[in-house]
Amino acid sequence: MAAGSAIQIPSRLPLLLTHEGVLLPGSTMRTSVDSPRNMQLVRSRLLKGTSLRSTIIGVIPNTSDPTSDCDDLPSLHRIGTAALAVQVVGSNWPKPHYTLLVTGLCRFQILQLLKEKPYPVAEVEQLDRLEQFTNQHKSEEELGELSEQFYKYAVQILDAVRLEERFKMTIPLLVRQIEGLKLLQKTRKPKQDDDKRVVAIRPSRRISHIPSTTEDEEEEEDHDDVVMLEKKIRTSSMSEQALKVCLKEIKRLKKMPQSMPEYALTRNYLELMVELPWNKSTKDRLEIRAARILLDNDHYAMEKLKKRVLEYLAVRQLKNNLKGPILCFVGPPGVGKTSVGRSIAKTLGREFHRIALGGVCDQSDIRGHRRTYVGSMPGRIINGLKTVGVNNPVFLLDEVDKLGKSLQGDPAAALLEVLDPEQNHSFTDHYLNVAFDLSQVLFIATANTTATIPPALLDRMEIIQVPGYTQEEKIEIAHRHLIPKQLEQHGLTPQQIQIPQVTTLDIITRYTREAGVRSLDRKLGAICRAVAVKVAEGQHKETKPDRAEVGEEDCKEHVTEDTKTESISDTADLALPPEMPILIDFHALKDILGPPMYEMEVTSSFVSA
Ligand SMILES: Nc1ncnc2c1ncn2[C@@H]1O[C@H](COP(=O)(O)OP(=O)(O)OP(=O)(O)O)[C@@H](O)[C@H]1O
Helix, strand or coil: CCCCCCCCCCCEEEEEECCCCCCCCCCEEEEEECCHHHHHHHHHHHEECCEECCCEEEEECCCCCCCCCCCCCCCCCCEEEEEEEEEEEEECCCCCEEEEEEEEEEEEEEEEEEECCCCCEEEEEECCCCCCCCHHHHHHHHHHHHCCCCHHHHHHHHHCCCHHHHHHHHHHHHHHHHHHHHHHHHHHHHHHHHHHHCCCCHHHHHHCCCCCHHHHHHHHHHHHHHHHHHHHHHHCCCCHHHHHHHHHHHHHHHHCCCCCHHHHHHHHHHHHHHHCCCCCCCCCCCCHHHHHHHHHHHCCCCHHHHHHHHHHHHHHHHCCCCCCCEEEEECCCCCCHHHHHHHHHHHHCCCEEEEECCCCCCHHHHHCCCCCCCCCCCCHHHHHHHHHCCCCCEEEEECHHHCCCECCECHHHHHHHHHCCCCHHHEECCCCCCEECCCCCEEEEEECCCCCCCHHHHHCEEEEECCCCCHHHHHHHHHHHHHHHHHHHHCCCCCCEECCHHHHHHHHHHHCCCCCCHHHHHHHHHHHHHHHHHHHHHHHHHHCHHHCCCCHHHHHHHHHHHHHHCCHHHHHHCCCCCCCCEECCHHHHHHHHCCCCCHHHHHHHHHHC
């Protein structure tokens, strides 16, 4: 198959021995040159100084050349490719080597090896017709080039000198290659889809041939959720303005890919809008006589406050939609301001929600953040409405005197709108961005002092002073409310503990000094705890009478064991040990609460006076 009038390659060619990759005529290959023989060939035949000489070399595939010079030349593959070096790049890292870019010209076969050192040179016979260096043989050679990665096949293609033979060899390879490419295309498809998802999720998923059931199911679920959400929006009783906004948002949500952060934001917003009690309210059960009884039962004394609350409720009963003043209970800590608020809600049969305003210094705490903010939330008013689930709860704005002010705005100013009956029917939280009617909400505020309440806010409220209690009132409160409550909390009964009024007076005068009763309540709690221990120990002694003489230490050691073995009937029989009820006298008081805290002070002031 020697070429006739076509271009002839030299009959003697220096040989480059490659061990990876096969250079086929018409293709280009980058090969690393690092064995001494190949290095020598590059230096003396291809390089002239630092520039490249255009020399044709013979590239012999499938030959692992030994790294040492002295070693014999390995056996060479019979057929090689005459090639033109296009580029040589030298490097010293990690060891001296060249990277050679060669273009295959035509096949040749070795006739005779002329020399082995310093690099092999052979007498060759050209096997392919070489007309031009470029596209002439491209169509044939492309076949081989395509399957170049199949190394062993590439060598066979190189060996197939006859065109017919070459086709026979290449076509099955090509078919395999096409199948492989098809498969590759299929597996890559979901990735492309992922990119497309940003624009439209559903259509692209349907086209995809890759079965991804779980993802599809998830999407279907989400789709169902959105449909459900839309249904809820349409059936909810929200205002016309809110409905309009929600429908617009749901339309946006449907088009939005779930991966977008805004998707979750919009969804949260819509869910809140659906959850809000736009039209849901509890029915007021207002009966002034019952209200009076309930207030009297819950709180002792506070006559002025109770009277005003009853007046307020009575007017409400007569005139339903009262745009009345906001009541603000002002008094020292622990005088029952919060608990009266709770009682009012109970009296009216309304939900109760306490909003602690102490330390709030950000306007958005009341009005919410705009939805463009990262981590935006509705304000405390809207949140409270969501929590109670009705639009007519009793909101107790606790500690209005402790509202702060900061760079983030003045929360007191935001409260003005909330508390103004003329304005609050269209209160607009920044997060909702639509008006919500607060006119049905009953606001009650509490404060320790009016001095720090902003005048504009003070102006909107009716101040009811709740003074501190007298000693007698405190004793009554303790015996009517606090002691029964503490006994219940500690699992005690009046048969187990007795606190005489003189002891209560001792606690009030010698252990507490306050206008309210919170400290008194705490001391009573401490007494109940101590008595609970005694009662528990007494029960234990009664269960095991033979151990009565045993030292206290020994008793403690057996507590767990005994508790395990005790039957319920045993404990029931022995619920009242003989020394019950435990009487709390001054000695017991000293034992439990320690020495009196204020006695010495009183005495010394008395003496000095
Ligand atoms: N007149 C009263 N009758 C019955 N219990 C009372 C009375 N006054 C206060 N209490 C009780 O005292 C405790 C403290 O009351 P509460 O928390 O309502 O005080 P407060 O005035 O709101 O205090 P603060 O200003 O610190 O919030 C509650 O358990 C409450 O039941």
